[in-house]
Amino acid sequence: MALTFDPFREMDRMAARLLTSGGTERSSSWMPMDLYRAGDHYIVNVDLPGVDPGSIDLDVDANTLTIQAERTIGSADGAQWLAQERPAGRYMRQLGLGSDVDLERIEASYEHGVLMLTIPVAERAKPRKITVEQRDRQSQISAGGSGENQAPSSQTPAAAGSSTES
Template sequence: MALTFDPFREMDRMAARLLTSGGTQRSASWMPMDLYRSGDHYVVNVDLPGVDPGSIELDVDANTLTIQAERTIGAADGAQWLAQERPAGRYIRQLGLGADVDLERIQANYEHGVLMLTIPIAERAKPRRITVEQRGRQTSIDAGSGSEAGATAGAVAEGA
């Protein structure tokens, strides 16, 4: 027989609600996100439905990006709640950024309840070509993948 009611799980949920109510900050579970790389930048999409764009705060400190937002429930004064299932309050999420991103050029856009962050990859982290000279001839080696552009370049790289 399957038990559909787990009293311990319900106690955990109730304790979590009590500890996070009253205007305190809530966990990232309400801020689901997608993260992917597209070319020479990363894209982060964070779902923030019903959030006032003026309440969104983005801070970068020592390669940690902090996203804060607040969602309020608009009910008339004196309203009698029959159900209140949508989360409200102040939420926070932190993302650790690698050292190879350009923190000065991060862009943010909020549209249709989704916060989209574009985080460019720093120039120093992008693959580049290095010119190798050998007795008056020049060849190139792709530093990003290590592939050789000419047989003489490989001989110079191995002999160096």
């Protein structure tokens, strides 16, 4: 088996790990995601290949969704590494959620290395139709309504229809 070793590539990789790790939790660059809206739901797909589903932790605090996962690389006892390019460790990503989502009904599933979150849009944020009431202008005028130069009638509708007998 032929292996190529590029010392500059290795130095770049080590520098990137040091600059982005920030301690024990790594940056979100390892957790690429897609986010889109489909109807009245937002869909988030997060790539988490090789992650044990039991290590995935989802939390919502205020309007922030936090995704945490851990990936471990198993090795046989006494193995000598020739190359180790697959990242391992604990990873975290946070998403700011707007006020237009229903935080109580978020659903999550994990299949084939992809975490899928379904975030429903809140009822108050869904588009809705507003009905327009149509008022009949003729009925307003005949009921003593909005005639501009019309003198107010001193008779009530009941009195206007009655006749006096002598």
